[in-house]
Amino acid sequence: MPHPPLTAPTLDEEEGLTHTQACMSDQSVLDPARLEAELSQVLDPVFEKPMRAIGSLVSWRVDGTKVHLAIKLPSPSPTIAAKAKRRIEEACRRAGAEAVDFEISIETPMRDVMSDDPIPEVKNIILVMSGKGGVGKSTVATNLALALSRLGHRVGLLDADVYGPSIPTMMGILGHPVGRDGKIAPLERFGIRIMSIGFFLEDEKQAVIWRGPMIHNALQQFLRDVDWGALDFLVLDLPPGTGDVALTMAQRLKVTGVIIVTTPQEVALQDVYKAVSMCKRLNLPILGVVENMSFFVDSAGHKHEIFGKGGGQKVAELANAPLLGQIPLVQAVREQGDAGFPIVIAQPESEVAKVFLSIGEAVIERIARHHFERLGGERLPPSKAPARLRIIR
Ligand SMILES: Nc1ncnc2c1ncn2[C@@H]1O[C@H](COP(=O)(O)OP(=O)(O)O)[C@@H](O)[C@H]1O
Numbered sequence: 342m343p344h345p346p347l348t349a350p351t352l353d354e355e356e357g358l359t360h361t362q363a364c365m366s367d368q369s370v371l372d373p374a375r376l377e378a379e380l381s382q383v384l385d386p387v388f389e390k391p392m393r394a395i396g397s398l399v400s401w402r403v404d405g406t407k408v409h410l411a412i413k414l415p416s417p418s419p420t421i422a423a424k425a426k427r428r429i430e431e432a433c434r435r436a437g438a439e440a441v442d443f444e445i446s447i448e449t450p451m452r453d454v455m456s457d458d459p460i461p462e463v464k465n466i467i468l469v470m471s472g473k474g475g476v477g478k479s480t481v482a483t484n485l486a487l488a489l490s491r492l493g494h495r496v497g498l499l500d501a502d503v504y505g506p507s508i509p510t511m512m513g514i515l516g517h518p519v520g521r522d523g524k525i526a527p528l529e530r531f532g533i534r535i536m537s538i539g540f541f542l543e544d545e546k547q548a549v550i551w552r553g554p555m556i557h558n559a560l561q562q563f564l565r566d567v568d569w570g571a572l573d574f575l576v577l578d579l580p581p582g583t584g585d586v587a588l589t590m591a592q593r594l595k596v597t598g599v600i601i602v603t604t605p606q607e608v609a610l611q612d613v614y615k616a617v618s619m620c621k622r623l624n625l626p627i628l629g630v631v632e633n634m635s636f637f638v639d640s641a642g643h644k645h646e647i648f649g650k651g652g653g654q655k656v657a658e659l660a661n662a663p664l665l666g667q668i669p670l671v672q673a674v675r676e677q678g679d680a681g682f683p684i685v686i687a688q689p690e691s692e693v694a695k696v697f698l699s700i701g702e703a704v705i706e707r708i709a710r711h712h713f714e715r716l717g718g719e720r721l722p723p724s725k726a727p728a729r730l731r732i733i734r
């Protein structure tokens with residue numbers, strides 16, 4: 342049976358709370374002064390600063406040889422929680438605790454929201470872009486959205502590639518969105534809310550000819566008139582090239598950041614560099630670079646760098662942002678994309694799905710750290726509302 346939480350939680354849509362227990366084997370006496378000293382040293386798993394000083398170790402209480410702690414994390418990601426718990430458990434054990442009981446509240450960082458923001462309930466907006474078509478933007482956007490969702494977040498996916506919408510095919514969803522309370526309801530698949538111009542075309546293969554202002558209007562509608570609801574992340578799959586969509590987004594609202602997708606070879610880099618310099622011009626923070634089609638592993642286990650190497654790293658250096666991950670060229674990625682079951686869903690235990698998950702984790706951590714730095718990098722803001730209780734075993 343889980344222990345009762347430290348403070349009685351009330352229901353809240355926004356925040357998550359977890360409550361777990363871990364048993365210690367040491368038989369010793371718990372020394373409160375030693376416990377305080379040990380806990381004061383524990384570093385936050387994301388910010389790598391003392392949890393107590395920055396406020397992510399909210400409180401603790403000693404009950405015999407048991408310690409009850411309340412902590413605050415930016416994501417329900419199991420990796421982050423495990424890291425925090427391991428560090429705290431070790432500290433408690435050193436002070437003589439036999440059992441540790443956690444109450445974890447999740448506070449996903451939030452971008453700045455202006456008074457006229459069309460989607461104020463969307464905490465973060467991530468643009469997936471590249472200078473060039475065919476490098477895997479849609480594949481990355483789709484699998485990243487699914488990875489963030491698998492890590493426990495509420496996620497939406499907006500197909501902003503009005504020229505060649507591929508999200509309906511990749512997510513295996515067709516249909517016509519309907520109205521709901523004066524807005525358009527997004528379609529939903531694999532737990533993700535989705536909107537695409539593809540849902541409105543008579544014929545899937547129909548060519549769409551857009552000029553700048555039309556794109557601007559369509560995108561405005563996708564933001565303002567779609568009932569996205571509350572989301573932790575809205576991932577946007579941008580059309581190739583640099584321009585209209587990113588510009589519209591940068592003008593209309595505060596974007597959390599951009600993910601640049603590139604392939605490893607030189608020829609592709611020129612276009613990517615343009616995308617990087619456009620981000621700088623528009624003041625769009627670059628969260629990181631994803632190198633796609635980095636290598637191919639043959640049936641004998643040999644690695645082949647078909648498209649050369651080093652492109653992702655070069656772009657990352659230029660962008661002054663981390664290389665978030667390298668995705669291998671895997672036939673199943675294309676096949677599952679075509680079949681409407683992205684690899685993160687179709688083969689969740691595959692190596693390539695794990696790369697997408699680690700990219701998701703890297704994105705979350707980077708966003709959390711950016712947010713913390715913007716707040717001064719000293720202390721997390723106090724919690725607004727008591728959290729909803731969720732029990733994770
Ligand atoms: N890592 C990969 N391994 C195998 N095929 C891939 C990979 N990434 C993308 N593809 C395939 O390459 C094609 C182009 O990818 P896509 O995501 O549509 O690119 P973009 O959106 O940049 O035009 C698609 O058929 C996709 O399934």
Ligand SMILES: [Mg+2]
Nearest residue numbers: 478479502507
């Ligand atoms: Mg695409």
